[in-house]
Amino acid sequence: MIREQGQVVATGGGRCRVRIQRHGACSGCDIRRGCGIGLLARAMPGRTAEITCETGETLRQGQRVEVGVSxxxxxxxxxxxxxxxxxxxxxxxxxxxxxxxxxxxxxxxxxxxxxxxxxxxxxxxxxxxxxxxxxxxxxxxxxxxxxxx
Missing domain, CATH: 1.10.287 (Helix Hairpins)
Incomplete structure (x- = not known):
């Protein structure tokens, strides 16, 4: 399972919208080594994505959650x-x-x-x-x- 931390921005109907921070493609980007992808990620910081997730829990807006995909x-x-x-x-x-x-x-x-x-x-x-x-x-x-x- 690939896991990522995010923040709930909307809820309803057994689903929620979660905003996650986009990261570099590999750990090399995090330690200031690597490829052009890392350079691009540093040149455009703060990029986020919103995804819709299934949930059986009652979540509230602003709550931090961990989401995953297989x-x-x-x-x-x-x-x-x-x-x-x-x-x-x-x-x-x-x-x-x-x-x-x-x-x-x-x-x-x-x-x-x-x-x-x-x-x-x-x-x-x-x-x-x-x-x-x-x-x-x-x-x-x-x-x-x-x-x-």
């Missing part, structure tokens, strides 16, 4: 978005190559676009099944004022 869901979403279109593009290009570039290039484009359509449909199906739906794992009271941050 690793399997994150990996499958990444494969769906990044891997499927590239594989389809290459496969279509290879299949069209016996007829020359005039066929291989449009075939590659068609394979890429088709994979995006398929990925979108699969992502909707996975979302409906709750494959990568974030959940509230635990409530964490804020130190001092609940609305600070």
């Amino acid at each position: 690793e399997r869901g994150v990996v499958s979403a990444a494969a769906l978005v990044y891997l499927l279109p590239v594989v389809a593009l290459l496969a279509a290009a290879v299949l069209g190559s016996p007829w020359g570039d005039a066929v291989a290039i449009p075939a590659a484009g068609a394979g890429f676009v088709s994979a995006l359509v398929v990925a979108r449909a699969l992502a909707r199906r996975m979302t409906d099944r709750g494959a990568y739906r974030p959940v509230v794992l635990a409530d964490r009271p804020a130190r001092g004022d609940d609305r600070s941050e």
Whole structure:
């Protein structure tokens, strides 16, 4: 389970909206070493995201919580978005190559676009099944004022 701390900004209907602080991609960013992603993260600090989480608890606005999403869901979403279109593009290009570039290039484009359509449909199906739906794992009271941050 991938876990992150956040603050509840809205509640209702067994769900809540949680604001989380975006972090760098790896621990190297936190210790001032690493790649260009770390440089970008330092150049644009304070970026936040809001996510909708399922919860069975009664939460209040401003409350600190820990949210999580399954690793399997994150990996499958990444494969769906990044891997499927590239594989389809290459496969279509290879299949069209016996007829020359005039066929291989449009075939590659068609394979890429088709994979995006398929990925979108699969992502909707996975979302409906709750494959990568974030959940509230635990409530964490804020130190001092609940609305600070």
